[in-house]
Structures are given as structure tokens and as C-alpha cells.
């Protein structure tokens with residue numbers, strides 16, 4: 221079991237599109253560490269860049285329980301259809317602690333992705349699972365919930381966002397002093 225540290229807002233890895241997974245030989249280990257990290261943080265979804273890994277890969281389990289058989293892995297995903305019906309719901313993010321935002325999303329999507337064996341799949345998702353998948357699919361494209369709200373809404377969270385940016389810069393400085401790579 222390896223619990224990885226969750227990367228927070230301010231780290232550039234969260235703000236750029238992830239690289240496609242081409243080599244599936246290490247995916248099993250990455251996924252297993254990501255599930256450990258997600259359950260530890262009590263999240264329902266986690267993208268690879270949220271643990272500092274620049275790969276188009278995310279996991280979802282909306283049940284919150286490690287024993288569930290409803291854990292999903294999505295690799296090299298893209299949304300190929302979205303319903304015109306949308307709804308708004310409050311979302312949080314492990315990379316944006318203490319912030320929740322109302323996000324408008326399509327009720328149903330069709331996702332094309334590769335599974336852990338590298339096979340291509342296409343499936344429809346809706347409800348909380350569909351929403352969690354859209355949230356994580358945004359992450360691997362470098363988009364966070366804060367990027368999906370109006371400027372007015374963003375300004376309301378200015379203080380928390382600034383704090384997260386300062387923390388990230390402090391960490392870089394600390395790592396540089398220790399002569400370690402910050403990223």
C-alpha cells in the first residue's frame with residue numbers, strides 16, 4: 221500500500237493537459253497506489269496529475285468504500301457525447317481543500333476510454349458517477365472546478381486560492397533549498 225500525497229491548486233501539473241498512457245505495464249501499480257490515496261483522503265475520484273503523475277488516467281468510486289466492487293479506472297478518455305439536459309450540483313475537490321462550488325454539467329455523457337488492459341471501451345454514465353467522471357476527465361485536461369465558475373464566484377474564494385498558491389511556492393523554495401526537484 222502506498223498513499224501518495226495529493227497535489228494542491230497552484231501546482232502547474234494541475235493546469236495542463238496530461239500525456240496519453242502508451243505503456244500499460246506500470247499502470248497496475250499506479251492505479252493501486254491511486255486507490256489507496258483516494259480512499260485515505262475520503263474522495264470519490266482521483267486523477268493521476270492530482271498525485272503528481274502526468275498521465276491521462278483517473279479512477280472513480282462513488283461508494284467511498286474500499287470493499288466496493290464499483291471502482292472504475294479510465295485511461296486516455298474523451299467525452300464523445302453529452303446530453304443537452306444539464307444540472308447544477310455542489311462539487312468539492314481534493315486539490316482545492318475547503319472550497320465547494322456549484323457546477324453545471326450534462327446529465328448524461330458517453331465516454332470513450334481504455335481500460336486497465338488497454339482495451340478501448342465506450343459507455344454511458346449519468347447521476348453522481350457521471351458527474352464524478354466529468355470532474356476527473358476535466359482534471360486530465362488541466363481543468364479544475366474553479367475554472368468552470370464565473371469571475372464573481374472566483375473572487376469569493378480569492379483568499380483560499382491565494383493561500384494555496386503561497387503554500388505551493390513555499391514548498392518549491394523548500395525543495396530547492398534541499399536541492400530536490402520541485403516538480
Ligand SMILES: [Zn+2]
Nearest residue numbers: 312313314315
Ligand atoms: Zn478534483
